[in-house]
Amino acid sequence: MSSIRGSGSGLRLSQFHRPQFDVNRAPIPELTAESRRCIQTLASYRPPKSPLRYPKSRSAAVLVALFVGRMGDLYVLLSRRSSSLRTYAGDTALPGGKWEPRDKSIEKTARREAFEEIGLPLDYKKVPLLCILEPFLARNQLIVTPVVVLILDKTLRPILNRAEVASLFSHPLAAFLRSEPPFPLETQMLELKYHTYTDIESNTVPGKVRMHTFLTGREAGGTKPIFGLTASILIEVASIGYGREPDFEPYAPGQPTWQQRIAHALRYDPVFREAERAEGIDPDKTPNPESLPDTRSPQGKTRRKRRGLGLLLPPKL
Template structure:
C-alpha cells in the first residue's frame, strides 16, 4: 500500500525530519494476511507525527482510569475496526476523531505508511497507521473524549531510541504514580506471556511528561522510530529468545488457541514454540 505526500508538505519540515518521513514511506512491511480474521479481532492506531522545534514528535494519550481495559495507561489514538470501516486507515482516523477530536479529513494530515500488525494482550491484531501533520494549529483544537482519555500529550520520536533525549522535557516526578521506578528515563523488564506459550517478552517503559510509555504502544513507537531514523535503539530491544518476526508470533498464538480448543475436546495438540 503506497501513499503519496505532496512535496509542498515535505518542504514545510526540516531536512532531517523529511528524511525520516521518506524512510517511512519506503518501508516494506512484513506481509501478513488478515483476510480470514473477523473485525472483532482487528484494531488500528494512529501514529501521528509532527515537527516541533526541528524534531519529530508523536501524539499520545493517557487512557481514562474509568475504562475497564488498560485504565490510566499511555496509548496511541485507536480502537477496533467497525464493520462500516473501509479498512484500517479509516479505523485509525475515525478513532482519533472520536478520542481527541482530530478532523476526519484534513489537507494538513498525510498518511505515510501502514506498519505490520502487532498483537495486544487482549489478542487483538493492531495495525499502526503512520501519518504526518503539517499544520500544528490543529493541535490547538484537540478535545479529549472525557469517557476515554484523561490527558493528551506528545513525545519526541527519537527519544524512543535514545531515552536521554527526553531529559530536557518537564517530566513527571520520579517515584510518583506516573514513574514509580528507580531508573531515571527507561525501565525494562523481561516477562513471560502465558497467553503466548510462555514466550519471553521484554517490556520497555519510557518516562514522559505524562504516563509511562510502555507495552504495545512502546513496541509500535520503537518500530516507527527505528525505521524513521534508520538505526537501532541504544538498549537491547529484545529479550534472549524473544520472537522477532510477527508471523512467528501469530503462528504460536494460533497454535496456542487451537491447543486450548482441542484440549477442551479431549484431544491435546502440541504447541510450536520455536522460530520457524
Template sequence: MDLPASLSRLLALPPPSLSPLHTSTLPRAGVLVALFEGRHGDLYVLLSRRSKELRTYQGDTALPGGKMEAEDPDIENTARREAWEEIGLPPDPDVVRHLCTLDPFLSRDNLLVTPVVVFITDNSIIPKLNTQEVTSLFSLPLANFLLSTSPFPPSSESHPPDTSEPYHNYLDLDDWGRAQVRIHWFLTNREHLGIKPVRGLTASILIKVASLCFGRPPSFELLAPGQVDTDVRIQDAVEEVALARSGSKGRKTKNERPLDPWPVVQPKL
C-alpha cells in the same frame, strides 16, 4: 506543506502483507501514530492519557485507536475514526497525511494491532477530547524512543523529575510456550502530573516507528534472549484461538493470562 526529509523512509515502506487466515481468525485494532513537526524541525508524536472511567488500561498513556468495526473499509479508516472520536483529529487526508501502515503487533489478549503512521500538516488544529475516553493529550519527541538515558533537561523545583526509576526500563515476560517477550517502558517527564510511563505495546510501536523513521536501531537491546519474531507469535495465536474454538487444550489461553503483570513483577534495574 512539504514533508520533513526524515519522513522519506516511512513513505517508502511497502504496505503490510497480511494473511487472510490471520485477519479472519484474530480480532483487529488500529492505532494512529500521529507525528508533527516541532518549532526546531524535530518530530513529535501525540499521546493521550486514557480516562480512569474506562474498563481496561485506566489512566494509561496510549496512542489513539481501537477495535475495527464492521463498517470500517480498512484498518487505516479504523485508526482515523478512533482518533477523530477520541481527540478530534480530523480524518481529512490533506490535513492528516498518511505516511505508512506497519505490519501488525500482537497484544497479550491475541488482538492484532496495526499502527497507521500519519503526519499532521496543520499545527493550528485544536484538539477536542472525548473526556469519557481521554483525560489529556501531550506530545513527546519521537527520537526519545531510541534512547536508554534521559533526554530531559535538568529539572527545577516546580518541575521535579521522577528519580525512582531509570528513564528506560524493561521486563522479560514468559510468552507461554516460546521463550520470552521484552516489555519496554519510558518515563514521560510528566509523572509528577500523574502521567504514566509509555509502556508495553505502545512503547514497542513507537520504538519501531522511530527506528524506521531515523534509520537506526535503539541504543538498548530490543528483544529478550531467544525472543521469536512477531509473525511466529501471531501464528501461535491463530492456532491457540482455533484450539479454543474446537474445545481442545493447547497453550495457555488469554483467559489464563494475568490481567496486569506490572504490580507483581519487579523490573530489571
C-alpha cells in the same frame, strides 16, 4: 480508498491504498535534516507481504500521529486514558480501537478512532498517510496494526472525548531509540531511569517477551510512563523512520517476531480459532511460526537469526 479485505473472509493487512506524498512539496515548517529523512523513509516504507489471514473480529488499529515541533524535530501524540475506563484506565496510549463493520480498511479504523477520541480530522490533506506497519499482538487477544500519519495543519486543536481521554501530550519520536531522557528530570525523579525493560512470560505464546518503559517527564503530575505495546510500536516506528536500531536491545533472548507470535495465536489460541472459523478461515492452514522469516531490521531485511523458535510449539492438551 480501496479496501484491504481480501477475497473471502479475513483481513489482509499488507494491502492498502498508497497516496502520493512528497515531503518536499508538503506545507511543512522548517525540518531538521534528520526529520526530513525520517518522513521520507516512512512515506516510502512497505511492510513485507504477510502470508497470514486475520479475523476481522480480532483486528484493531492505532494511529501514530506525528507532527513537526518548533525546532524541526518530530513528535508523536499520546493520550492519557480516562481513569473511568474498565480496561487500561489511566494508561498512556495511542488513539485506537477495534475494527468495526463500517470500516472499509484498517487505516480507516485508526482514523475513525482518533477522530472519536481526540477530534483529529479525517481530512487526508491535513493528515496524510505515511505508512502502515506490520501488525502487533496485544495481550487482550487483538491483532493491532499501527497506522502512521503526519499532521500538516498546525492550527488543529484537540477535541477530547472525556469519557475515554483525560489529556493529550507529545513525546519526541527519536527518544524511543535512546536510553537517556530527552528532557531534564525533575528533582523527585533524578533516581529514575528514563528507559527500563522487563522480560516477562507472554500470555499469548510460549517464551519471554521484552516489555519497555519510557518516562514521559510528566509522572509527577500523575501521567503514567509509555510502556508495553505502545512502547514497542513507537520503537518500531522510530527504528524504521530513522533507519537505525535503538541503543538498547529491543528483544528478549530468543523472542519470536510479532508475525511468528501472531501465527502461533492464529493456529493454537481458542479465541482466535473460533473467530477464524466464524469468518470462514481455516486456522489449520496458518503457516507454522517456525517457517516465517525474521524481518526485524529497520530496512525490513532479515536481521541476525534468533534462536528460540522451538518454543513456538502448540501447548499440550
